[in-house]
Amino acid sequence: MSEAASICFRINLLLVLLISGIGAFGQCPDSAFMHREWFRIKAQDSSRIKLEKLRTHWLRCRIPQDSIYIELLGELAWQYWQEKNFSATKQFAEAAIQGANRGVPNLKPKHLYFYGAYLVGMNQDQRAQQILQESIRVSRQSNQLEWAAAASYQLSFVQHSSGDYQAALNSATEGVHFARLAKKPHRELVSLYQQAQALVELNRLEEAQVVMTSLLKVTRRHPQLLIWQYYELAADISRKRKDYFTSRAYLRQAQELITPHQTEAQVSLAIVAGLLAENENQPDQARQQYEKALTIAQDPPAKALLYNHLGKLASYQRNYSLALQLIRKGIKSIIPSYDENQPINPTAKVIQSVSRKEYLFTLIKQKASFELLIYKQKPTAQNLAQALATFATADQMVDYMRMSHEATESKLLWRNNTHRLYQQAIEAAFLQQNAPLAFYYLEKSRAVLLNDRLNELSANQKLSPPLAEKELSFRVRQEQLLAQLHQHKPGTPTYTKLFNQWLNQHEAQQTFIESLRKSNPAYFQYRYDNQVPSITTIQQKLLAKDQAFVSYFLGDDAIYAIGITPDKTVLRKLPLTGFNHEADEFLKLCSSPDLRKIEVQQLQKAGYQLYRRLVTPLRLHSSRMIVSLDGAFLPFEAFSNSPTQPNAYLVHQQAFSYTYSARFLLRERPVSSWQKPFLGMAPEQFSASLKQSNLPGSAQSLADIAESIPFAQTKTHQSATKATFLSEAPDFRILQLFTHADAHVSDHTEPVLYFADSALKLSELNINRPFRTQLLVLSACQTGLGTNQTGEGVFSLARGFAALGIPSTVTTLWSVQDQATYTLVEHFYQQLSEGLPQDIALQRAKIQWLNAQEHQLPYYWAALIQIGSTTPIENPSVIPAYAGIAAGVILVIIGLLMYRKRTATTVPHP
DSSP states (O other): OOHHHHHHHHHHHHHHHHHSTTGGGOSOOOHHHHHHHHHHHHHHOOOHHHHHHHHHHHHHTTOOOOHHHHHHHHHHHHHHHHTTOHHHHHHHHHHHHHHHHHHOGGGHHHHHHHHHHHHHHTTOHHHHHHHHHHHHHHHHHTTOHHHHHHHHHHHHHHHHHTTOHHHHHHHHHHHHHHHHHHTOHHHHHHHHHHHHHHHHHTTOHHHHHHHHHHHHHHHHHOGGGOOHHHHHHHHHHHHHTTOHHHHHHHHHHHHHTOOTTOHHHHHHHHHHHHHHHHHTTOHHHHHHHHHHHHTTOOSHHHHHHHHHHHHHHHHHTTOHHHHHHHHHHHHHHHOTTOOTTSOOOOOHHHHHHOSOHHHHHHHHHHHHHHHHHHHHHSOOHHHHHHHHHHHHHHHHHHHHHHTTOOOHHHHHHHHHHTHHHHHHHHHHHHHTTOHHHHHHHHHHTSOHHHHHHHHHHHHHTTSOHHHHHHHHHHHHHHHHHHHHHTTSOTTSHHHHHHHHHHHHHHHHHHHHHHHHHHHOHHHHHHHTOOOOOOHHHIIIIIOOTTEEEEEEEEOSSEEEEEEEETTEEEEEEEEOTTHHHHHHHHHHHHTOSOOOHHHHHHHHHHHHHHIIIIIGGGOOOOSEEEEEOSSSOOOGGGOBSOSSSTTOBGGGTOEEEEOSOHHHHHOOOOOOTTSEEEEEEEOOSOOGGGOOOOOTTHHHHHHHHHHTSTTOEEEEGGGOOHHHHHHHGGGEEEEEEESOEESOOTTOSSOEEEOSSOEEEGGGGGGSOOOOOSEEEEESTTTTOEEEETTTEEEEHHHHHHTTTOOEEEEESSOOOHHHHHHHHHHHHHHHTTTOOHHHHHHHHHHHHHHTOSOOOHHHHTSEEEEEOOOOOOSTTHHHHHHHHHHHHHHHHHHHHHHHHHHHHHSOOO
């Protein structure tokens, strides 16, 4: 370009600027003019170029950066977001927040929300949650509840994406609450939608249906908000409820609301239509829906879902190679850098960068399953190795996602969803005859929530006492408020008051936890510890010379068992067919006090069948056995090793103890030699409102036990109250309870333990301080029973106490006979006093009882089992107690001597 042409270009450019809005300013105007120009641009065409020119002139003229300027920054962030210029989006969003912090706090909630939404889109979930929670907090402080509602919705979306569906439900409920207070129906609508989605994932379909009814009512009141997504979700809920007629009706309504240009809507509706066709056993129609949608799908999660559904359809026809190929395409749709033609899996770094991890996890899980099926069709070492590599990736993803879950309900859901994953991983390890790997996956499938709770206790020990107490107080107060909240109807003044109090506690807790993340890294290291002990560790640190550890996993078509002794390991695949019937019949006969002769024979037969199925294939000739079962406990000591000989119970040959997992046994627990020795409680009589029968003789049995234990304390009759237990019990080394319990109560779904005045619920154990108790003996009915959570075990009273850090519990598996139980427990303490391990002490107590009885039905003696550490219990604190008394006496003597000496020197001689 010539010099003349260059000059001409510059003149033309200057003329263009002078003619444009910014150029028309001429000399620097005042703030009022800039405000008018902002509103003019907003009203006409708020294009990003005009906004940039306005901002440039604002800065050049040094006009005060007031609220309008901050609004301008926020609008620029939004414009750059639409253009997918994320670096500029971040720059202007952060500048808007900084400007609000400097002098316009009323704008902070809005811009924090926009910034949080930007972080969600950038897959920065952890930072997004922090910003969105801050937006909710400042929105409430400034009473700008529209932005609190908006931020709650986005927070729910992030939590849903991580699989924390209960937390997502809580946040969506907050969003509905704020939107109604702010009278913003469009905000209420999206939160109701998110609420219904979370309920669907939690399999609470009836509640989801109620929410959808409310949601659709809102859309009818506000026709401008009528959109297809809500009818699509309503159709999917009806499909899952097996109401296919209603599902199709909702689907038709959704299709009528979209246009041919709404490709995203067409894809989503095709997925629901395909699933509906699958449910109605029309696989060809389902495939047509998926393939048609795939030709127009642009959204990566939607494409991932389509490939996943097509892969499953291919697997139904046993075309596992095609199924695997489709799954790889699905992974590539979420991770563009993934090479779908290679068998390798995404790296940990790549996985952590993915936002919608639930989609990727589904694909990885399917990939592992199909690779295992391919190996079964073509058994090669390479195929099996690839399947095991993918199972390892899936297991890694489970840890990533679980660490972001706060709510117990979400964790339980994931335990259920991952049970089949771990079953297949154990099967693959078995096919490779890799016992260490099979044991690893078996432990990863076992009692994870219990391990998490104990991790929290260990983590709290890394905090100073004031911080640990503060952390506990937040949790206690939140659970108390939630319990009160559920007793009131949403929208009432009391509900609103309690809801706001709960929100205040939740926000304060989040702020506190974030401060711990920076100041106490050891706290988080212990809280999220996922290490699994090796077989070598079990052999060296857990097992005595003549002791074995056996763990069982109940799959869909087989039982996998691992037996470990100090010098060998056995891995077996056992038949499952008939097991559940045998176990149910055996427990039913064991828990019956009166059996006819033919029923005694049936009991012996069932016990022998279980012995042959679970014990003999392992060929472990150990006199002591630790049993870790998948699900409910079975009393192995009542198995029979003879099909014909009466009373040939295994208790005569072996001492059995039980555990939730190997990790539970190997946890390091601080032991204080200055604990109080023994607390026994025996209400004997109960408040009339509890409707419990008396337990005559329990107070006397407790007195007999306590007589042989120095400094034992007992609470009987009206002094054996719930409040006394909660306040005093945590400080005692041994706790003995003679009372009633119930694992199946009509008023609620959790086990309860009865005291003289009231009942203690399982959930109430979690809000009290950790116990320093070494042994808890629950001499009550059904304390080992409760709800069996797939992949997690039975949520019983015994487990509830284990979650408080109690390493050993003696509990019951059915309603027990009072006098037999008193005698057994007295024998147990006699054996303990000789320094025996707890499992051997209980075995000898049972044998002692059997030798004195003519009728030896398991009902009377086999219900008591020992769970946890079998370490001998030292004669409780005799030396420390005497030492304390002696020290006190010495101090008194020294004090008297000093007093006499001082008196002698101050009194004048006559």
